[in-house]
Amino acid sequence: MVVVMRTDATEADVERVCEKVREVGGEAFVSRGTVHTIIGLVGDSALFRALDLDNLPGVDHLIQVGKPYKMVARSLHPEPTVVRVGSAEVGRSTFTIIAGPCAVESEAQAHEACRAAKEAGAAILRGGAFKPRTSPYSFQGLGKRGLEILAECRAETGLPVVTEVVDPRDVDLVAEWADALQIGTRNMQNFELLKAVGAAAKPVMLKRGFAATIEEWLMAAEYIAQRGNSEIILCERGIRTFEPSTRNTLDLAGMAVAQQETHLPVIVDPSHATGKRALVGPMARAAVAAGADGVMLDVHPNPEEALCDGPQALTPTDLLGLAADLRALARALGRPMA
Structure with a gap:
C-alpha cells in the first residue's frame, strides 16, 4: 500500500502517518518528490486499512499496489516521471x-x-x-x-x-x-x-x-x-x-x-x-x-x-x-x- 500526501502536507502530517503504521508493526518509507510526498507501507495491508489513514490530516489518497515493486509502479504515478x-x-x-x-x-x-x-x-x-x-x-x-x-x-x-x-x-x-x-x-x-x-x-x-x-x-x-x-x-x-x-x-x-x-x-x-x-x-x-x-x-x-x-x-x-x-x-x- 502507498499513501500519497497532499501538496500542502506538513512534516508533522507525514510523521503522523508513519507513526500510525509503526504502531501496528508495519514499516513506512518516505519518498519526497517534486509535487507529492509518498509513503510506501510494508506489512499487513488489512491492518493498514483498519487505520483509516485516508482521513488523517495531509493525506490525499491511498493506492493499493498489486506489484511486488510499489514506489516505481506505473499505478502510483499515471503520469511518467521526468x-x-x-x-x-x-x-x-x-x-x-x-x-x-x-x-x-x-x-x-x-x-x-x-x-x-x-x-x-x-x-x-x-x-x-x-x-x-x-x-x-x-x-x-x-x-x-x-x-x-x-x-x-x-x-x-x-x-x-x-x-x-x-x-x-x-x-x-x-x-x-x-x-x-x-x-x-x-x-x-x-x-x-x-x-x-x-x-x-x-x-x-x-x-x-x-x-x-x-x-x-x-x-x-x-x-x-x-x-x-x-x-x-x-x-x-x-x-x-x-x-x-x-x-x-x-x-x-x-x-x-x-x-x-x-x-x-x-x-x-x-x-x-x-x-x-x-x-x-x-x-x-x-x-x-x-x-x-x-x-x-x-x-x-x-x-x-x-x-x-x-x-x-x-x-x-x-x-x-x-x-x-x-x-x-x-x-x-x-x-x-x-
Whole structure:
C-alpha cells in the first residue's frame, strides 16, 4: 500500500502517518518528490486499512499496489516521471542523447570525447572514473582523478555528467563531483550500494543486470526509491543469451515492458549491448523507433587505442552522423530532443 500526501502536507502530517503504521508493526518509507510526498507501507495491508489513514490530516489518497515493486509502479504515478540531471531532462515526452568516453583514460582523451558529444548534440556527458572489469588485470579507471577530469569536461562543455559508483563507501565522493550516479550492470543487485545511492541527493541511472529479469530490475529500482530517491533513470544495456555474435542481446521488448510497468524513464545503451561499432547505429535507431526515452553512446577519439571497450566506441565523426539520424527519427515520431 502507498499513501500519497497532499501538496500542502506538513512534516508533522507525514510523521503522523508513519507513526500510525509503526504502531501496528508495519514499516513506512518516505519518498519526497517534486509535487507529492509518498509513503510506501510494508506489512499487513488489512491492518493498514483498519487505520483509516485516508482521513488523517495531509493525506490525499491511498493506492493499493498489486506489484511486488510499489514506489516505481506505473499505478502510483499515471503520469511518467521526468528526471532532471543538472540542466537536462530525461522523460517520456522528449528524446535524450547521453554520450562520452566509456572510461576516462587521460585529460586529452576525455576532453576530446566530451567535445565530440557536445558537438553531436548530447544533453548529458557519460564517463567512467571507476571501472568494474571482468579481469583484475584490466584498466580499472583513474578514480578520483577521473572525477576531477569529468568536472573539467562539464565546465568546458556546460553539460551535466553521469558516472558510475561501484562501492557504497564512495557514494559521497562521487556525488560531490557528478550530477547523476550510475549503477552498472554488475552492481544492479548490490543492495547495500542501492540503499546508499537511494539516500544520496542525486539522480540515479540504474542499468539492467545482464542476467536480470524485468521484475528483478524494477525491484532493484525499488530499493533506491524506498530510501527516498525517486529520481531514477532505467537503462537497458543488453542481456546475456546463447548468441555469441554480439556482446549481449539488446532487449528492446524488455525496454518497452519496463515503460509499461513503471513511471520512470527508460533509455538504451546500444554500445554495451552489441559490443561492436558497426551495430551501435542500427540498434540506436531501433531504440528510437521502439520508443526509448534516450540512448547512451560511447565515443573515443582513437578507439583502437582505448583502454576499455574500444571495439564498441564510435569515433567523433561516427557520433556526429548517428546523432543527426537520431534527431531526424525522433522528430518524425514527435519526440523533441532534450
